[in-house]
Amino acid sequence: MVARARSMIPTLLKTHETMVLTSWMKSQVTAGSLRSGQMKEDELKDQSERFLREFVHALESGETNDISGATWSSVRDLLAEVSRSRAAQGFSPSQTATFVFSLKEPVFTLLRDEIKDDAAKLAEEMWTATTLVDKLGLYTTEVYQLRRDDIIKRQAQELLELSTPVVQLWDKILALPLIGTLDSERTQTVMENLLNSIVHSGAEIAIIDITGVPTVDTLVAQHLIKTVSAARLMGADCIISGIRPQIAQTIVHLGLQLDVISKATMADAFALALRRTGQVVNRAQTKPT
């Protein structure tokens, strides 16, 4: 319905570019885009200018309904860039969307001033403008959301890697301090890390310390047993340490069979590991026994 009569918006925008830009900038500033100080006015102005230019350019093609086409690709790219950088700078979604939505006011003012006498024409152009800006605004929000999702995914990945370190304690002895709840995915990572470290370091004993594991239920126990079994298949023995009193009680109440050597503290486990591997640590100036 809109594309039938060629829209006047691009021509109007082109002739009044400076005015629109100034009033758009003003409404953006009052909307608080700069308030939090994450962004300089020059940058905002540059972005706005570029957007307006691309916007007019895309409008001139006459395609005003569908912004997913090739004509709108440069506008989309620019918006994607803007919302990505804003997501990274810590803007809120509404602040990011305001960048586009605040364009409505100057455009509407312009239309009202220019097409005063033809109400039907005015309504039609208004409609064109508002649907377009809405679509672009929604697109901005979408990109923003995607970017945030990326950030969250990356953080989850980092957390996963950070939380499963394998430490070489001594010759042939590894320690695996577990922190946080064990789910299937983490168990997989833990297992892979542990087994690869066993191969690299030629360890014979791995101490799995569960001091940082908040609860041990049947599932966690199952995962622990899997890890221990896998290590045993590689020829390394496991010792589980750091079982807190409550957890010991839970294990018994649940009737879990851990079937592994367990020690209350890491120190006990380490002492046992040293004994098993035939190593002795002595105090200085004491005769070795």
Place this chain on the structure above:
Amino acid sequence: MEQIPILKVGRCLLVSIQIDMHDKLAMALQDDLTQKLVETRARGVLIDISALDLVDSFIGRMLSNIAAMARVLDAQTVVVGMRPQVAITLVELGLTLPGIQTALDVDRGLALISKLMDEPEGDRGARGAH
């Protein structure tokens, strides 16, 4: 037909599996191995699977069988060189190979076998810490 070589090293037999196992080959290996065990009166069997990157339930059972047969013939079985991915797969399959001793590499496997052979008779076969 391809055959898996069985080498005698000291008092034990070294079996290095380097090709994909199938039923016939596994049966032949069990035959050969028991034969050799009786012939050489070896006291230990070392199975090296470091070249295998795929171990399924079939090979898992074959390993268990070999260990059980060797135990009957008074020999200790140690499986060495399992890859991390293989270990994870076996555990996910629920095959933890109880009754089989394991070691990281051939070197440690030999050390483990000689330690097991030196243990008094009564302790034989009991799975436990080494």
